[in-house]
Amino acid sequence: MTKLSVLDLVPVSEGKTIADAFANARSLARHAEALGYTRFWMAEHHNMVGIASAATAVAIGNIAGHTKTIRVGAGGIMLPNHAPLVIAEQFGTLETLYPGRIDLGLGRAPGTDQRTMMALRRNMSPADTFPQDVVELQALLGPLQEGQKVQAVPGTDTNVPIWILGSSLYGAQLAALLGLPYAFASHFAPSALDDALYLYRDRFEPSERNRSSYAMxxxxxxxxxxxxxxxxxxxxxxxxxxxxxxxxxxxxxxxxxxxxxxxxxxxxxxxxxxxxxxxxxxxxxxxxxxxxxxxxxxxxxxxxxxxxxxxxxxxxxxxxxxxxxxxxxx
Structure with a gap:
């Protein structure tokens, strides 16, 4: 048996409104919960008139507030668009409001075009800090350490489950190295699926939270x-x-x-x-x-x-x- 979950990009249909899209998302989440689906995820996209989930943490809070048991989360947050502290505060807040129900999937892509990246004030440096940002975010969501001067409030010690998302071998390697669950985006970029799953499982390093690999x-x-x-x-x-x-x-x-x-x-x-x-x-x-x-x-x-x-x-x-x-x- 395999767990089934829902990815809702909050599509805006032709002739309908963004408000309609959010109403449909709430309706779908309640429906999925009643049917026994495991989680309901939303994804960060920007400057796309047909996708309404740009303010992803806000949209997740709306869904969590209209459901009772289904896990709700991001599939995912495009971490390079944000400071890890901000995401720790957002998802620490969600976890505090809806304990035991929040997931945080992290992606490395910008989720938009170059002009919109600039509007997001994203650092255009070619340096890839995604692995370091993931580790920093893990620490901010974990227990407060002795001498730690900056903490996420809320966020510290909420231990929101983190997933690595990807459509290439890069994310598979990082998820394996950090001992995190891994979600592959084969719904739109399937070419590396088999190789990524093999690499992830072959190189998986057990972590304190995840003793074995877990692939979606x-x-x-x-x-x-x-x-x-x-x-x-x-x-x-x-x-x-x-x-x-x-x-x-x-x-x-x-x-x-x-x-x-x-x-x-x-x-x-x-x-x-x-x-x-x-x-x-x-x-x-x-x-x-x-x-x-x-x-x-x-x-x-x-x-x-x-x-x-x-x-x-x-x-x-x-x-x-x-x-x-x-x-x-x-």
Whole structure:
């Protein structure tokens, strides 16, 4: 059995508002909690009109306040955009308000474009301080040390669980070295998945908090009553990735009958490669596909992203997935 969790990018659908997107996120979180999903994560993105989770810690607090038991967290916070102390204070506050329910996944990418990076006042130095920043953040969330002059208030000794996120071998090596759980972003960058999982497990160094490795993989899943209906719903995500290939950022579009009319052969090839870890179809089809994926990768948990234009169909997809018998309850 494999744990199932939810990744919600808080998509803003065409013709809808950001307020609608947040209402849908709350609805989905409560639905996932009732269905027994393990966690509900949100991710930091900036300057994207179709994604509303830029103020990630605030959005997480909103979800935690409208649920009772499901773990809530970041998948992830783009740490180079922030001082570790600020993140320690934010997530220490969340953990204090919602004890035992907060996760902190950390990414190394900026989550945006170069111009927006400058607007975020991000240091444009080529020096990579991500490993040092992770260690500093761990210390700020850990027990107060003798002689420590700077502490996170709240934050100190909250011991919020930290995850390393990545889509390359870099994050796998760092997670292994620090003895942290690892989440691979195969829902949009799957090419290095197998190599990263092997490297992570092979080099994992047990830590005080994690005696053994723990690997999660992001996947796109759309389940409907029939394969045809699911493929129709999937076209919204396919259009979003085709738009990414074109360098365009927009709202989540309504599905279309024939995706081939939307993209060129080159766009199709590139978008489909990024979406290769997608499982789309009837319950039987998706169960076969996910079962084979779990058997091949041996992941402990699946972080499921389901971008569907119609909110009711999105809720139904997560409901059908929960009923497949793949899930280990939290």
């Amino acid at each position: 993989a992001g996947v796109n899943v759309i389940v409907a009553e029939t394969d045809e209906e699911a493929r129709y719903l999937f076209s919204s995500l396919q259009m979003r990735f085709a738009d990414m290939v074109r360098g365009a950022r927009g709202f989540l579009k309504p599905p279309i009958d024939d995706i081939e009319t939307y993209w060129t052969p080159a766009e199709k090839a590139q978008a489909s490669a990024m979406l290769s870890c997608s499982f789309v179809g009837s319950p039987e089809t998706v169960k076969r596909g996910l079962g084979a994926f779990i058997a091949r990768t041996g992941v402990d948990e699946l972080m499921v992203a389901t971008a569907i234009y119609d909110h009711a169909a999105r809720l139904k997809s997560y409901e059908l997935l929960a009923g497949l018998g793949l899930q280990e309850t939290p």
